[in-house]
Amino acid sequence: MEVNVYNIKGEDTGRKIALKESIFGIEPNDHAIYLDVKQFMANQRQGTHKSKERSEISGSTRKIGRQKGGGGARRGDMNSPILVGGGRVFGPRPRDYFFKLNKKIKTLARKSALAYKAQNNAIAIVEDFSLDAPRTKDFIAITKNLKVSDKKLLMILLESNKNVYLSARNVTGAEVQTVSGLNTYKVLNADIVVLTESALSSVYNVLI
Structure with a gap:
């Protein structure tokens, strides 16, 4: 499966990137997704009820x-x-809701979540970019250029970028995440996943 690469102006660069079948083309495993999301949600609980x-x-x-x-x-x-x-x-008494989940199951769950997005044409690739300063209107302009401003957006970067993060923080329905923080719940919770080129390469290294 090939997808076009766009720049932050929403222009087609004329280049295509092939999404690897070993991640984006697998048969999604619903039970692995269920377990990973269940663990993520459980870990959000404080457990201080009494x-x-x-x-x-x-x-x-x-x-x-x-x-x-x-x-x-x-x-x-x-x-x-x-x-x-x-x-x-x-x-109820105070308790810890943590439970163990094997790495292979978590990896399979993330692959399955990305595969679902690929099946629904909800994956977009953009060139690597950075912002000179944290400005919300600049991030909104990027989402409008990519025609995703009306959707719940998850943008995945290679590494933390403070300006991009602060620019997106006040945008309703938009979230910026690094590859190291990629998780099944946030992928599935988004309407569309936007990855930079370097982030996509890093996803391959992490999940393959």
Whole structure:
């Protein structure tokens, strides 16, 4: 599969780049994608949730009603879970949601995500570029030139570029990512993936 290479003015450079079948032409593995996205989402969780259980509620420990004959459920003190203001039964406690995922599965998931984008013609290649200063209007002009301003955009660069990152930070639906930070969730979450030429070469080195 070949795609045209554009410059940031949206002009076709006349050159084409072949997307390697070993990444962009594979049969996507949905289960690998599911596992990788699940791990990514789990790692975003702080895990600081906490509710008070019966023993942690401040209140009198006096038994407020007799054991039997009251016509309702038996209950002890005011901290009983069956009363309003009482403790919670088996409430959430702080925990770590991290789980291990093999590198081969993560690699397969990223390949599958890129393959889905290639199947949907949602991959664009641009020449390497940089911005002299962080200006949001310059980044917006680039997206309009590439005709992707109305789409949720993921732009992948070879390495961190502060000016490009700051220029895109205030643009709704646009995100700038380096190859080293490439992950399945963000690829799938974007409507179109724009890679620079050097970033594409680096993707080959990372995923093959």
